[in-house]
Amino acid sequence: MLKRKLGKTNLEVSVIGLGGIPIQRVDEAHAVEIIKECKKQGINFIDTATGYGVSEKFIGKGLKEAGRKNFFIATKSPSYTYDEMKESIKKSLNSLDVEYIDLYQIHNADTEEKYNKSFSENGALKALIEAKKDGLIHHIGITSHSHTILEKALDFEEIETVQFPFNPIESQGIEMFKKAREKNIGVIAMKPVAGGAIRNVALSLKYIINSNIVDVAIPGMESIDQVNENALAGKEITKLTNKENEKIAQEVKELGDEFCRRCGYCLPCPQNINIPFVFNFKAYYERYNLKDWAKERYAAMSAHASDCIKCGACEERCPYKLPIRKMLEDTINIFGE
Ligand code: SF4
Ligand code: SF4
Incomplete structure (x- = not known):
């Protein structure tokens, strides 16, 4: 398995890491087997989150069996204040049942409000710095679907990694990645198969690793076969052939019409x-077979697709010209609101 230095953290991470979302779909015994297989395949980076159900807990069990020292554990929490983040770090240490966490990230800092809170005097960053001093966490990072927010976060010397979507159809973060690289900040590619939208997983991973702009890609894995297949992509770097490039272009074309890149340029919405x-x-x-989880999260949102008054302002701002109003109608058909 190829390894790359994760920016200034000095962690030598495998180019393929385990994304922890799907772990919540399997039982504990199976999760343990997945972690053991990761070790066998040379995957040494695991990313999870407080919001991924039992993921932290099951990964913790896997670490006991596969050896804590064989992995770098990254987790994250959507906690933006000092108190919330302090509590979240404690909870993650408990759930994972570890003495330290290698990388703790501010999760989903997607809005100015969350960003400002996190980096204010009594924000999440203060709690992370304290936890680092106390040895509870070793490094600090941030994740977001907004590259403009992450670009601002690059100015904080305490920030050691950024996590943002990257795959053949989501290249909107490239300029931010370049800036991160210049500052020796580690780059983690989330959604390497566009949230399950890209069918050719191996090719998408190859594309990402070849780009040389990210340190580690973290596809979600929920079976031993997936671990083996994904690990293969990280064993060697070979140039993409013309045929492979054509296949990628075809996939992008097919997804183009209604694929949301979560860039947020369509906001704000008056509703x-x-x-x-x-x-x-x-x-x-x-696509992720996380129906109950998605339903629950959607229901908890303060405004739903059914609140749309069809003003069209969002569509004018969307750089990908997505038919947002029509897509919202489709969403109502799924979630009922
Ligand atoms: S069309 Fe609907 S979703 Fe778009 S900005 Fe107007 S109210 Fe919001
Ligand atoms: S609808 Fe368009 S502008 Fe809004 S997040 Fe998706 S891709 Fe970006």
């Missing part, structure tokens, strides 16, 4: 609908 989140949960429902 306060968080459009990228709506489409994110729709994708989780349709």
Whole structure:
């Protein structure tokens, strides 16, 4: 398995890491087997989150069997204040049942409000710095679906990694990735198969690794076969052939018409609908086989697709010219509101 240095963290991470969302779909025994297989295949980076159901807990069990020291554990929490983040770190240490976490990230800092809170005097960053001093966490990172927010976060010297979507159809983060690289900040590619939308997983991973702009890609895995297949992509780097490039172009073309990149340029919506989140949960429902989880998260949103008054302002702002109003109608058919 090829390894790359994760920016200034100095962690030598495998180019393929385990994305922890789907772990919540398997039972504990199976999760343990997945972690053991990761070790066998040379995958040494695992990313999870407080919001991924039992994922932290099951991964913790896997670490006991496969050896804590064989992995770098990254987790994250949508906690933006000092108190919330302090509590979240404690909870993650408990759930994972570890003495330290290698990388703790501010999760989903997608809005100015969340960003400002996180980096204010009594924000999440303060709690992370304290936890790092106390040895509870070793490194600090941030994740977002907004590259403009992450670009601002790059100015904080405490930030050591950024996590953002990257795959053949989502290249909107490239300029931000370049800036991160210049500052020696590690780059983690989330959604390497566009949330399950890209069918040719191996090719998508090859594309990402070849781009040389990210340090580690973290496809979600829920079976031993997936671990083996994904690990293969990280064993060697070979140039993409013309045929492979053509196949990628074809996939992108097929997805182009109604694929939301979660960039957030369509916002604000006068009805306060968080459009990228709506489409994110729709994708989780349709493609990730996380129907109950997606339904629950969607229901908890303060405004739903059914609140749309069809003003069309969002469509004018969407750089991908997506038929947002029509896509919201489809969402109502799925979630009922
Ligand atoms: S069309 Fe609907 S979703 Fe778009 S901005 Fe108007 S109210 Fe919001
Ligand atoms: S609907 Fe368009 S502008 Fe809004 S998040 Fe999706 S891709 Fe971006």
